[in-house]
Amino acid sequence: MTAVDFSGVALDKARRVADAAGARVEWVQADLTAYAPAPASADLVRSSTSTCPRRSARAMLAGAATALAPGGTLLVIGHDLLNLTEGVGGPREPRVLTTPEAVAARAAGLVIERAERVRRPVEGSDLDAVDTLVRASRPIT
Numbered sequence: 001m002t003a004v005d006f007s008g009v010a011l012d013k014a015r016r017v018a019d020a021a022g023a024r025v026e027w028v029q030a031d032l033t034a035y036a037p038a039p040a041s042a043d044l045v046r047s048s049t050s051t052c053p054r055r056s057a058r059a060m061l062a063g064a065a066t067a068l069a070p071g072g073t074l075l076v077i078g079h080d081l082l083n084l085t086e087g088v089g090g091p092r093e094p095r096v097l098t099t100p101e102a103v104a105a106r107a108a109g110l111v112i113e114r115a116e117r118v119r120r121p122v123e124g125s126d127l128d129a130v131d132t133l134v135r136a137s138r139p140i141t
């Protein structure tokens with residue numbers, strides 16, 4: 001497993017969790033808008049870096065799609081735009097929020113299996129958070 005984040009703080013936190021679970025991970029500190037993964041190298045790519053401007057999100061999704069092997073799955077989860085009005089927590093800046101439609105539209109060459117909003121319970125709140133969830137796969141050609 002390879003984990004990529006440009007934040008050393010985020011990587012340290014993830015490393016502690018992974019170590020406690022006994023997971024073997026290659027840690028990479030890099031900006032995903034410029035990161036070039038090995039093409040067709042991954043069976044699963046999970047992207048949860050939606051807290052960035054749309055142009056960056058497009059570049060990151062293109063990289064994630066490149067990394068997928070034929071038959072591989074891409075799972076994108078991010079703070080949804082609807083969270084501003086119907087949800088709780090998360091960033092309040094619309095330009096860093098997303099929608100299932102926007103993610104699906106950027107997933108060129110992939111088959112969209114799910115593109116929807118999901119509600120996530122938040123401890124201590126009566127309201128749920130609203131997330132975008134997209135599952136897509138690279139066709140086996």
Ligand SMILES: C[S@@+](CC[C@H](N)C(=O)[O-])C[C@H]1O[C@@H](n2cnc3c(N)ncnc32)[C@H](O)[C@@H]1O
Nearest residue numbers: 004005006007010030031032033048049051052
């Ligand atoms: C909502 S947190 C998700 C944290 C963790 N990946 C997870 O799934 O629980 C978003 C993460 O995306 C990272 N991020 C945002 N833009 C990035 C970029 N351009 N390159 C690398 N990491 C980025 C942030 O540093 C942050 O740790």
